[in-house]
Amino acid sequence: QDAMPAARPAANADAYPSAPRDPALKPVFEQFGGKPGLVALMNDFMDNLVADPVTRPYFENADRDHIKAELVDQFCVILDGPCTYTGKDMASAHRGMDVNRAAFNALVQDLQSAMNKHDIPFRAQNKLLAKLAPMHRQIVTKL
Numbered sequence: 827q828d829a830m831p832a833a834r835p836a837a838n839a840d841a842y843p844s845a846p847r848d849p850a851l852k853p854v855f856e857q858f859g860g861k862p863g864l865v866a867l868m869n870d871f872m873d874n875l876v877a878d879p880v881t882r883p884y885f886e887n888a889d890r891d892h893i894k895a896e897l898v899d900q901f902c903v904i905l906d907g908p909c910t911y912t913g914k915d916m917a918s919a920h921r922g923m924d925v926n927r928a929a930f931n932a933l934v935q936d937l938q939s940a941m942n943k944h945d946i947p948f949r950a951q952n953k954l955l956a957k958l959a960p961m962h963r964q965i966v967t968k969l
């Protein structure tokens with residue numbers, strides 16, 4: 827898989843897996859409160875990740891402010907907001923971390939409880955989660 831690094835796609839090509847922007851998600855971006863809503867959401871999401879014993883080991887020594895800022899841009903792009911994601915692609919960002927299914931699922935639950943706290947409508951939550959779920963292929967590298 828590492829045999830032909832030159833053939834790799836651009837750095838952020840699968841951050842939001844090469845799918846085109848989906849204009850149908852613009853109303854969902856508004857339901858998240860736009861970019862300020864995403865910034866507020868990410869604060870609680872990261873607090874949950876650090877409080878959760880399953881995810882804490884991954885985040886306690888990480889640059890959490892940086893990750894939050896990248897997540898805001900990434901989710902904003904996924905929801906067709908006026909943002910650009912300049913962070914790493916998901917495979918590169920999580921390489922060597924040995925993220926397993928349990929950790930991935932725990933992170934999703936921590937995101938769900940943050941979205942509930944921010945009163946994001948359930949349907950809007952699921953629109954975002956549907957875009958995040960396939961990313962497990964790039965992120966989960968361990969059974």
Ligand code: HEM
Nearest residue numbers: 881884888893896897900913914919925929930933958961
């Ligand atoms: C759909 C699920 C996930 C998404 C969308 C996501 C997204 C991101 C993004 C955007 C970054 C920043 C990349 C950059 O710095 O350029 C990042 C970094 C990171 N993620 Fe995830 N992630 C997910 C799942 C996970 C899981 C399950 C874990 C571990 C339990 C995890 C742990 C980390 C850590 C520790 C970093 C920081 C890496 C570093 O310091 O370079 N992520 N993630």
